Amino acid sequence: MKRLKKTFLTKSFLLFGAAAALLLASTVGSTRAALTYYSENYEMRIEVPSIGVSLVENGSVAGSRNYVGNEWKESGGELLQNMLPGENEKLVLGKKYDEVLKVRNSGTIDSYVRVILYKNWTKDGEKADTELSPDLIELNLTGNGWIVDEDASTAERTVLYYTRVLPSGQETSPFSDWIRIAPSIGDKVTETRTTADGWTTVTTEFAYDGYRFNIKVEADAVQTHNAAEAVKSAWGVDVSIGADGSLSLTRGGTGSTKPASQLPETN
Template identity: 55%
Template sequence: MKKKKNRFPKKTALLLGAAALLLLGSTVGSTRAALTYYSENYVAGVEMSSIGITLLENGKTVGARNYDKNGEWMVTGGELLGDLLKDGELLVPGKPYDEQLEVRNSGNIDSYVRVIVTKSWTDKEGNEVPVTTLDPNLIDLHVTEANGWAEDTSARTAERGIWYLNGALKAGESVDFADYLSIAPAIRDMMTKSVEQSGNATTYTYTYDYDGYSFRVGISAEAVQTHNAADAVKSAWGVDISDVITNVSGN
């Protein structure tokens, strides 16, 4: 008779997300764009004892979900992108703005982690703008690949990128994910010109194609336990761990 192997439960591990919506507007004749913003943080997941993950922005926690010793989830949240601009400052396309994003293993077991970045545009009515109208790649959240992050290019779309950390993130340790955010300067050239003739006078009016549009950036950090990693990662993320993480340990 074959003995049954004890396997770690195949459950979706911890999910943590932080999302922000930023409004990008403009005035005719200006090469700058006014920026206002609000943010909404969200968390979701299922119970997994001793696991936890925290997302930090410029050293401050903007989202966390941790399983405590009493068997309850401890959830914290804060404003994302709240300090991107100083009071009265206008966003300048092409200028990098400090956006130090950091992922911390706030549990007490080693974990594999990934981060999902989503980017999109919406029009004045809040409808999503097709990528053929305004490219989400104009929104640049710069990922610090030197820290061990690698993108799963097979999962890349115009609006989404998935990044895996190579190797386990040890309990209590942190790793930088991104260091700045900018809007590509090419957006300044996206304008429509109209010409009006009145007698001997000619009036040229330039209207930015993105006037009144909004750009949306979403960050979701996720963790999976290293124990029985192949099954755990396959169950949680639907991928083979060897395809996305080269340095695998703790199986």
């Protein structure tokens, strides 16, 4: 399996910013290079079907990685670039912003897809040891054909599998539809009082001062041929494939197969 990770940073939004990265293709198993057979009398060229995946954000391709003509073709940009409608608009705590994310099969073969979401806070470009929880970065999961692998997920990482075969050229249902910074972050303040010459000065410092919130999205795909073995080899998980092609996780008990649609929604 071949894998490539790229990281992109966006501009800052007032005291916040956003960062994103995409892992845009992955596969296992069969040879995908062009095969050429020569003889004294003729030449025959066979193009083997290739795999590819693209991340779609609010209707536009944010990045992709496809195997074309014996090599990987990559394109990528930045997430959350149009999060704020106006150039001078400030990020509002608690306000929901559109963040409709889904995966497109940009290869020539049907596939199964997985998405890994990362959320964290950084300061001065470095991951911060902070009291700010990743849960304060609320990316709303929709369910609708996606399941969460609870055993592989943490506070900073959520692992999602699309339970349906994704035909070539088609898109999954959205796995998220909006993003916001929880309004409760505004309650995390420190007040300092100093008295001099009979005057008391109160200084209020918000916990999020100088921090950036970061969203990273990884999407990858495996072939549908010998799907259970391909998934095990590429992603290290055991799955069952139904007669209709539906995928379900079989390890880790009921937590692993809990649909994202059953998670409590964030209001």
